[in-house]
Amino acid sequence: EPEVTQTPSHQVTQMGQEVILRCVPISNHLYFYWYRQILGQKVEFLVSFYNNEISEKSEIFDDQFSVERPDGSNFTLKIRSTKLEDSAMYFCASSLPGQGTNTGELFFGEGSRLTVL
Amino acid sequence: GENVEQHPSTLSVQEGDSAVIKCTYSDSASNYFPWYKQELGKRPQLIIDIRSNVGEKKDQRIAVTLNKTAKHFSLHITETQPEDSAVYFCAALETSYDKVIFGPGTSLSVIP
Numbered sequence: 407e408p409e410v411t412q413t414p415s416h417q418v419t420q421m422g423q424e425v426i427l428r429c430v431p432i433s434n435h436l437y438f439y440w441y442r443q444i445l446g447q448k449v450e451f452l453v454s455f456y457n458n459e460i461s462e463k464s465e466i467f468d469d470q471f472s473v474e475r476p477d478g479s480n481f482t483l484k485i486r487s488t489k490l491e492d493s494a495m496y497f498c499a500s501s502l503p504g505q506g507t508n509t510g511e512l513f514f515g516e517g518s519r520l521t522v523l
Numbered sequence: 524g525e526n527v528e529q530h531p532s533t534l535s536v537q538e539g540d541s542a543v544i545k546c547t548y549s550d551s552a553s554n555y556f557p558w559y560k561q562e563l564g565k566r567p568q569l570i571i572d573i574r575s576n577v578g579e580k581k582d583q584r585i586a587v588t589l590n591k592t593a594k595h596f597s598l599h600i601t602e603t604q605p606e607d608s609a610v611y612f613c614a615a616l617e618t619s620y621d622k623v624i625f626g627p628g629t630s631l632s633v634i635p
Contacts, residue, residue: 461621
């Protein structure tokens with residue numbers, strides 16, 4: 407069964423450094439997402455991406471964050487100048503299109519745990 | 524924007540009993556309501572979903588009901604088993620917007 411894959415599974419970085427989290431969505435999916443989950447808390451929407459551009463973003467997704475689909479398969483989240491509070495699990499997800507819109511059925515990767523020291 | 528509330532935050536049941544988790548949403552335009560199960564250290568996994576054109580959906584021991592007028596939806600798990608222990612998240616989407624918003628989660632413990 408096709409899966410969303412994410413790398414790295416765990417990254418430790420110093421405060422102020424830049425990190426790039428990578429995702430390979432399921433191949434026939436067209437909608438891509440990043441979510442964040444601070445330990446023990448809710449799954450928070452960061453950004454959605456469709457047709458090579460951001461379609462929605464949350465208040466969390468400020469200028470510190472950016473997303474990119476540099477080729478036909480990878481979808482990346484870049485976090486510039488990391489802060490302690492950026493420590494969290496970051497989940498990538500993808501979904502299929504429905505009848506002209508998004509089906510909403512998210513398939514999640516296993517997550518990338520980011521630890522900022 | 525959409526806001527999803529979820530109750531209770533923790534739920535403990537005896538094995539074999541039923542569990543009910545309730546959610547409310549704020550955006551009347553939302554039309555897709557999934558439920559996710561997240562085991563400790565794992566990714567959220569879709570267990571059941573319902574779209575706004577139906578009021579109830581069942582899959583074996585799991586059922587979901589939707590009341591669009593009241594903007595409520597609920598997850599019902601019957602004959603609970605220890606492996607049902609996990610955190611359950613409800614969520615809502617208005618499919619014209621690419622933004623699935625999650626509730627805060629319910630930690631379900633099934634006691635053998």
